Amino acid sequence: DQQVKQNSPSLSVQEGRISILNCDYTNSMFDYFLWYKKYPAEGPTFLISISSIKDKNEDGRFTVFLNKSAKHLSLHIVPSQPGDSAVYFCAASAGDNYGQNFVFGPGTRLSVLP
Amino acid sequence: DTAVSQTPKYLVTQMGNDKSIKCEQNLGHDTMYWYKQDSKKFLKIMFSYNNKELIINETVPNRFSPKSPDKAHLNLHINSLELGDSAVYFCASSQGLSEQFFGPGTRLTVL
Numbered sequence: 001d002q003q004v005k006q007n008s009p010s011l012s013v014q015e016g017r018i019s020i021l022n023c024d025y026t027n028s029m030f031d032y033f034l035w036y037k038k039y040p041a042e043g044p045t046f047l048i049s050i051s052s053i054k055d056k057n058e059d060g061r062f063t064v065f066l067n068k069s070a071k072h073l074s075l076h077i078v079p080s081q082p083g084d085s086a087v088y089f090c091a092a093s094a095g096d097n098y099g100q101n102f103v104f105g106p107g108t109r110l111s112v113l114p
Numbered sequence: 115d116t117a118v119s120q121t122p123k124y125l126v127t128q129m130g131n132d133k134s135i136k137c138e139q140n141l142g143h144d145t146m147y148w149y150k151q152d153s154k155k156f157l158k159i160m161f162s163y164n165n166k167e168l169i170i171n172e173t174v175p176n177r178f179s180p181k182s183p184d185k186a187h188l189n190l191h192i193n194s195l196e197l198g199d200s201a202v203y204f205c206a207s208s209q210g211l212s213e214q215f216f217g218p219g220t221r222l223t224v225l
Contacts, residue, residue: 091157
């Protein structure tokens with residue numbers, strides 16, 4: 001029972017173009033969403049987050065869009081750079097208690113081609 | 115000055131053994147976590163500790179026991195290791211509801 005889905009296991013993009021990574025969730029109680037980037041043999045690194053009271057959050061080249069009615073979020077990377085090649089995980093959580101349960105998607109492997 | 119560190123990075127052991135993985139964070143965070151990344155690459159939370167109290171204990175076998183001697187450390191003890199325990203285990207920490215900082219992971223292989 002996957003509550004957070006990333007239906008594209010991999011994505012290839014030319015350097016300089018836009019990368020769009022998608023994430024869908026099923027639990028309507030989720031109200032906080034995060035994107036992590038992971039390089040091989042390293043732990044995930046936080047990229048950007050968004051709470052359910054917003055529909056967009058921007059940080060430099062990274063923008064996350066949230067469509068609550070569709071239970072869908074996406075991460076846009078513009079322009080894409082070769083160093084962005086990594087696995088990207090979408091994560092979601094519900095509630096306002098400490099130690100909240102973050103549910104991760106299976107990840108999308110992004111390859112940015114020079 | 116690594117923020118979240120784990121030891122060892124690799125652990126190879128026989129079925130039935132007992133092993134421990136150590137985790138330390140120097141960020142002053144109040145919550146620490148253990149995650150398991152299985153062969154299908156899913157990251158699943160195992161435990162969460164807030165101020166030395168267990169907050170989350172997902173459906174993890176009781177062969178796994180987290181031990182937190184202080185706010186900066188959360189160790190994972192595994193008894194009677196089984197083949198299915200082979201995975202990468204990640205420690206993480208956060209301050210309240212903020213994003214989590216992950217350690218580099220420990221690859222456990224049970225033979």
